[in-house]
């Protein structure tokens with residue numbers, strides 16, 4: 001029952017979010033602001049995590065193939081596949097759900113409990129649209145770029161690991177990451193990213209928008225935003241993979 | 247002029263507002279008074295349409311609120327200014343941006359004209375040299391002034407203030423009260439104020455509606471209220487030692 005209630009209210013909110021904006025120029029300004037807040041602010045952590053994960057995947061793959069029958073360039077190939085198919089789109093989106101989701105929920109939740117949302121509404125503004133739509137649009141635009149950067153940086157991390165180790169030469173690694181490349185796999189990854197971006201921002205917006213109470217509830221809303229968005233990401237990861245790859 | 251006709255509001259089984267009818271006139275400071283928890287905020291949010299009423303009607307200069315469509319309601323909203331209990335300034339914007347915000351959203355004014363209007367309003371509330379500060383850098387009294395400036399910047403016809411001097415010291419309270427009253431008379435706004443501050447009641451109570459147990463218990467002005475025989479209102483007014491002392495002195499003389 002509780003679940004149905006939340007799902008219903010979520011879609012009602014989405015409809016409000018998608019109402020025609022009062023003034024396009026203001027929304028455009030907000031989108032640029034949010035691209036900065038949501039996207040560029042997360043770039044640092046994404047780069048750090050991706051480098052290390054790329055390196056670790058490369059080392060582990062090299063460690064696991066000690067058979068002379070398996071060619072060495074498999075390390076590059078496997079690292080690329082892991083990063084492109086799963087690590088960059090899914091794991092980085094989960095990290096963004098934590099970083100961006102909690103930020104959005106607490107920002108909007110605070111505005112709710114301090115009556116700033118009422119203040120917007122009284123002015124004749126559609127608060128749901130004004131506050132949530134620019135965040136959704138910004139994330140759907142910027143996250144694919146962030147994820148693409150994560151892929152390249154992760155591959156670079158793998159290269160560093162190879163250059164620093166003995167088992168695979170960097171040239172073999174580079175040959176590996178270029179072999180059997182299918183553009184569709186990148187497309188699949190970016191589709192996932194865009195869906196996840198929508199989930200993160202809309203779920204966090206929902207949690208923040210319906211916060212009731214005070215500072216404590218804002219904290220709870222922000223935790224819920226992260227948990228619910230993460231679960232939905234995992235769920236939609238399965239659904240999209242089933243749809244697109246099988 | 248705002249006419250409230252037989253409105254009621256319930257949260258589940260908790261009847262907060264029961265059958266209230268009252269008239270708020272233009273150019274006057276109309277006060278809604280009552281104890282904390284008596285339903286003042288709920289009543290005000292019903293008046294402006296932030297909460298939906300269960301029964302009754304609210305007429306804004308003859309225009310019925312509950313019959314309004316989406317665009318009419320939006321039009322009305324632009325004629326309403328509201329001052330929230332906690333000021334509700336936008337944290338991410340400077341003082342100036344806060345005051346300019348309603349203008350940027352709903353007018354085609356060029357940015358310079360918006361800034362000029364914002365500065366005019368800030369000057370009107372005696373707040374200069376704070377344009378570039380953020381709300382977190384302001385004192386309570388300054389926040390209220392910015393909130394007033396923001397509320398009046400689009401030249402509203404109706405002004406609602408929820409406990410405009412809660413959290414302020416007595417001196418600042420009087421300043422804010424008088425400011426609201428001056429603005430009300432100067433621009434002939436229909437102003438409705440929630441308060442439980444006796445000082446405001448006596449200073450600016452052109453019209454007073456006393457809410458008790460969710461009902462309109464008594465109506466009058468700042469002279470009537472001191473001589474009324476109504477028990478609940480006397481309990482309310484003379485709940486403090488100071489007021490009791492004043493009553494004692496005035497009845498003796």
Ligand SMILES: Nc1ncnc2c1ncn2[C@@H]1O[C@H](COP(=O)(O)OP(=O)(O)O)[C@@H](O)[C@H]1O
Nearest residue numbers: 257260262280281282283284285286287288289
């Ligand atoms: N959203 C709500 N849901 C349920 N009860 C509410 C809600 N808002 C206010 N109330 C109740 O209505 C009563 C009046 O509250 P309020 O109008 O805030 O009083 P005050 O006169 O202090 O402004 C309180 O008992 C409060 O618990």
Ligand SMILES: [Mg+2]
Nearest residue numbers: 286287331409
């Ligand atoms: Mg109140």
